[in-house]
Amino acid sequence: xxxxxxxxxxxxxxxxxxxWLVFILPYIGALVTIALRKAGRLGxxxxxxxxxxxxxFAFTMLLPLLEGQxxxxxxxxxxxxxxxxxxxxxxxxxxxxxxxxxxxxxxVAWVSFLIVFYSLExxxxxxxxxxxFFFIALxxxxxxxxxxxxxxxxxxxxxxxxxxxxxxxxxxxWKDETKDWVGTxxxxxxxxxxxxxxxxxxxxxxxxxxxxDVAMLAGILILFYYSGTFNYYQLANNQNSWFQHLNSAGxxxxxxxxxxxxxxxxxxxxxLHEWLPDAMAGPAPVSALIHAATMVKAGVVLVxxxxxxxxxxxxxxxxxxxxxxxxxFMTVAWIGAxxxxxxASQALxxxxxxxxLAYSTISQIGxxxxxxxxxxxxxxFSQGLSSALYHLTSHAIFKACLFLAAGALIHASDSKYIxxxxxMRNKMxxxxxxxxxxxxxxxxxxxxSGFWSKDAVLGAAWGAGQYALFxxxxxxxxxxxxxxxRMLGLVFLGDRSKRLEQVESQGxxxxxxxxxxxxxxxxxxxxxxxxxxxxxxxxxxxALNVEAGLQSAxxxxxxxxFPAQTFTAPSGALDLAPSALTGLFVALGFLAAxxxxxxxxxxxxxxxxxxxxxxxxxxxxxxxxxxxxxYYKVFVDAPLAASKWLSDTFDYRGLFRVNDAASVLGVFVxxxxxxxxxxxxxxxxxGFSAAGQALSRAVRKIQTGIxxxxxxxxxxxxxxxxxxxLIALWQSGQGxxxx
Amino acid sequence: MNSLADFVIVSAMLFGIGIYGLVTKRxxxxxxxxxxxxxxxANLNFIAFGxxxxxxxxxxxxxxxxxxxxxxLFSIALAAAEAAVILAIVVVAYRLHHDxxxxxxxxxxx
Numbered sequence: 001x002x003x004x005x006x007x008x009x010x011x012x013x014x015x016x017x018x019x020w021l022v023f024i025l026p027y028i029g030a031l032v033t034i035a036l037r038k039a040g041r042l043g044x045x046x047x048x049x050x051x052x053x054x055x056x057f058a059f060t061m062l063l064p065l066l067e068g069q070x071x072x073x074x075x076x077x078x079x080x081x082x083x084x085x086x087x088x089x090x091x092x093x094x095x096x097x098x099x100x101x102x103x104x105x106x107x108v109a110w111v112s113f114l115i116v117f118y119s120l121e122x123x124x125x126x127x128x129x130x131x132x133f134f135f136i137a138l139x140x141x142x143x144x145x146x147x148x149x150x151x152x153x154x155x156x157x158x159x160x161x162x163x164x165x166x167x168x169x170x171x172x173x174w175k176d177e178t179k180d181w182v183g184t185x186x187x188x189x190x191x192x193x194x195x196x197x198x199x200x201x202x203x204x205x206x207x208x209x210x211x212x213d214v215a216m217l218a219g220i221l222i223l224f225y226y227s228g229t230f231n232y233y234q235l236a237n238n239q240n241s242w243f244q245h246l247n248s249a250g251x252x253x254x255x256x257x258x259x260x261x262x263x264x265x266x267x268x269x270x271x272l273h274e275w276l277p278d279a280m281a282g283p284a285p286v287s288a289l290i291h292a293a294t295m296v297k298a299g300v301v302l303v304x305x306x307x308x309x310x311x312x313x314x315x316x317x318x319x320x321x322x323x324x325x326x327x328x329f330m331t332v333a334w335i336g337a338x339x340x341x342x343x344a345s346q347a348l349x350x351x352x353x354x355x356x357l358a359y360s361t362i363s364q365i366g367x368x369x370x371x372x373x374x375x376x377x378x379x380x381f382s383q384g385l386s387s388a389l390y391h392l393t394s395h396a397i398f399k400a401c402l403f404l405a406a407g408a409l410i411h412a413s414d415s416k417y418i419x420x421x422x423x424m425r426n427k428m429x430x431x432x433x434x435x436x437x438x439x440x441x442x443x444x445x446x447x448x449s450g451f452w453s454k455d456a457v458l459g460a461a462w463g464a465g466q467y468a469l470f471x472x473x474x475x476x477x478x479x480x481x482x483x484x485x486r487m488l489g490l491v492f493l494g495d496r497s498k499r500l501e502q503v504e505s506q507g508x509x510x511x512x513x514x515x516x517x518x519x520x521x522x523x524x525x526x527x528x529x530x531x532x533x534x535x536x537x538x539x540x541x542x543a544l545n546v547e548a549g550l551q552s553a554x555x556x557x558x559x560x561x562f563p564a565q566t567f568t569a570p571s572g573a574l575d576l577a578p579s580a581l582t583g584l585f586v587a588l589g590f591l592a593a594x595x596x597x598x599x600x601x602x603x604x605x606x607x608x609x610x611x612x613x614x615x616x617x618x619x620x621x622x623x624x625x626x627x628x629x630x631y632y633k634v635f636v637d638a639p640l641a642a643s644k645w646l647s648d649t650f651d652y653r654g655l656f657r658v659n660d661a662a663s664v665l666g667v668f669v670x671x672x673x674x675x676x677x678x679x680x681x682x683x684x685x686x687g688f689s690a691a692g693q694a695l696s697r698a699v700r701k702i703q704t705g706i707x708x709x710x711x712x713x714x715x716x717x718x719x720x721x722x723x724x725x726l727i728a729l730w731q732s733g734q735g736x737x738x739x
Numbered sequence: 740m741n742s743l744a745d746f747v748i749v750s751a752m753l754f755g756i757g758i759y760g761l762v763t764k765r766x767x768x769x770x771x772x773x774x775x776x777x778x779x780x781a782n783l784n785f786i787a788f789g790x791x792x793x794x795x796x797x798x799x800x801x802x803x804x805x806x807x808x809x810x811x812l813f814s815i816a817l818a819a820a821e822a823a824v825i826l827a828i829v830v831v832a833y834r835l836h837h838d839x840x841x842x843x844x845x846x847x848x849x
Contacts, residue, residue: 707770707841711761 018057019095025054026141030134037130047133051116055109061102094150100557104147107393108294111400112140114520115289118404121516139165143294151230152220162295170282171202182281189623192632198281208275212265219258236309236561243313256328267299267365270339274628280354284407292361292399300368311376312562333373337472340366344479349622351417353406364395371457378464386554387456394449398441401524405435408513414503423496427510430518432492434525439488441528443481444586449531455579456547462578474582481589489597746787753780767829767839778818782811
């Protein structure tokens with residue numbers, strides 16, 4: 001690393017709000033898009049414009065790195081790199097600006113922009129285009145928030161928002177017309193339907209990633225409980241000695257695993273990988289952007305943020321040492337490796353173009369997880385980390401290219417099945433060239449970018465002494481080469497399928513899409529070549545060595561967190577043994593695919609046969625190892641059956657009876673009340689009035705109207721009174737003395 | 740014949756005659772006579788008690804009390820007015836019913 005003095009001299013300064021704008025601009029773009037929803041396609045262009053602006057600001061972060069300088073961010077009040085957020089907890093939210101983050105942000109920004117540009121044509125005429133561009137812009141902002149956040153909490157906010165956008169965009173064709181379904185309707189595994197409507201696929205993705213997200217939130221909160229912070233720097237400084245406390249509580253491994261759970265869900269790693277193939281129900285650019293280039297990489301980003309913290313604190317801790325976090329890194333590496341081979345094997349037999357690419361994506365992300373995992377198992381963390389970043393970058397580019405080209409192919413051929421295409425190389429030359437480059441890159445054929453990045457990952461595994469992991473990775477590379485060229489051969493080579501001829505006879509001519517569509521994926525293919533050639537040149541000219549450059553970026557990133565650590569100078573030397581072994585597998589895969597699908601010397605159908613172990617294996621792979629069906633059995637059917645049983649048993653037989661009894665009781669009680677009303681309350685009232693009537697009837701008889709009688713009574717009464725008075729006087733003994 | 744009791748007894752007899760008249764007779768004019776007799780019985784009582792029950796205390800002690808006689812004068816005036824009203828009613832009743840028998844005039848019965 002350069003000394004402090006030269007660092008200041010050479011530093012390329014950008015204002016801190018540039019970094020903030022990278023994720024704020026797409027959010028503004030989303031709002032503008034929704035505000036222009038009545039203005040035709042104006043909102044779509046607004047989304048593309050803001051995406052471009054965001055990418056431009058991201059590019060300013062990259063400029064100094066390209067010139068070999070150090071990135072330095074100048075704080076410009078009031079927007080510093082960190083501003084208060086939740087003051088009650090003393091939380092701040094901020095952005096990171098280091099070479100590692102800058103590269104990530106640029107990959108996200110530029111791939112996103114190209115895809116948004118492509119979408120302008122692809123989504124033309126779609127009823128929901130405004131909704132589509134709103135969610136795309138929202139997604140880009142949230143993805144940049146994940147990349148640029150300097151703490152776990154704001155990362156989690158972005159994390160959940162990309163999940164929402166993913167859900168909304170997978171279910172973009174919410175009318176669930178049969179042509180938008182993913183999978184072939186009627187196809188079954190273990191009696192479970194294997195084809196899903198877009199809205200079902202969206203929900204599946206949402207629910208499945210939520211499993212990981214909940215684990216991740218729990219992990220983050222436990223971490224916060226012990227450390228009192230979400231900030232990476234403070235975590236890296238071992239605030240409150242959280243590492244030791246967590247370790248003594250026996251929670252170190254569980255917490256790391258819980259946080260890793262979020263990455264497993266978002267990056268579609270085993271055992272939460274089953275949502276991604278079905279997420280292909282969304283539009284092709286969505287698959288390219290969210291489910292290949294960016295969102296699914298969020299898990300890798302998260303692990304790249306968290307794993308070094310665990311690794312280096314363990315390394316610097318006297319009592320614990322790196323061994324205390326080895327189980328965690330071992331888990332990460334093996335989950336990555338297993339996912340890589342699991343998904344690659346499923347891609348071998350797929351016929352839906354986008355689904356093959358989805359399996360491939362899962363598999364390639366497995367490589368990245370493997371790289372981060374072996375980073376923690378080796379002595380040079382930056383090598384594993386940089387190889388993960390390398391593969392992330394090259395994969396984002398070539399896989400986005402493949403998906404965009406696939407969108408054009410599906411649109412042109414009016415079919416999502418590769419066996420219903422064929423012979424398209426003549427009609428779509430540009431697409432063929434781009435697809436070929438991307439496929440070669442994916443397969444790991446030199447000199448394309450995928451070769452170098454995959455080699456870096458496997459070299460890191462070899463270098464860490466993890467030969468078993470390396471072997472799985474190398475085998476997967478062979479499978480990758482096979483399925484990549486199988487896909488290419490079936491789509492572009494050979495004769496046109498019957499279906500294509502039928503489609504063409506109906507007047508739907510196969511032709512190249514508009515430049516708005518082919519330019520983005522041609523640029524991506526070009527980038528693949530440029531990165532690959534630069535890396536090739538780097539073998540001779542050290543200044544152009546991409547791997548070494550990325551490794552110094554990773555070292556610089558780690559250096560900002562752990563200034564006390566020293567990092568070995570990157571060698572960048574190609575270790576020939578792992579490369580040769582990997583190359584052998586790749587060559588085998590390529591040859592097998594050539595025999596079956598390029599040269600067509602052997603029929604794959606005859607090779608697999610109708611019975612026998614090959615056919616059994618084929619079915620096993622085609623049914624996605626029965627994992628998907630099993631999940632549906634256990635997590636969908638079983639709860640449904642249980643709730644049906646509960647409803648039959650408790651609701652119908654139990655609760656409904658209670659309900660009936662309660663109503664009968666209610667009727668009885670109210671009739672008793674009615675009886676009281678009628679007989680007692682009314683009776684009392686009526687009794688009073690009847691008594692009054694009877695009394696008045698009796699009394700009325702005295703009122704004869706005969707004056708004589710009144711007078712008689714009056715006289716008699718008077719006499720009676722006089723007599724009583726006299727008696728009273730006599731009784732009292734006081735006589736009346738008259739004068 | 741000079742004791743208070745004598746006057747009271749005569750008064751009581753007059754009252755009794757008046758009552759008898761009211762009870763037994765149905766002719767409105769006779770009833771009027773009976774009422775007049777009863778009023779006069781009361782008047783006699785006023786005068787008798789005024790004469791024989793003088794002021795108990797004060798400067799006029801044991802002097803005859805003129806208050807009773809004063810009341811009687813009012814009473815006679817009121818009786819005359821009453822007789823005029825009753826006679827007027829009787830005349831109207833006769834015009835309406837051609838009769839002065841009160842038992843026939845029962846339209847006011849409740």
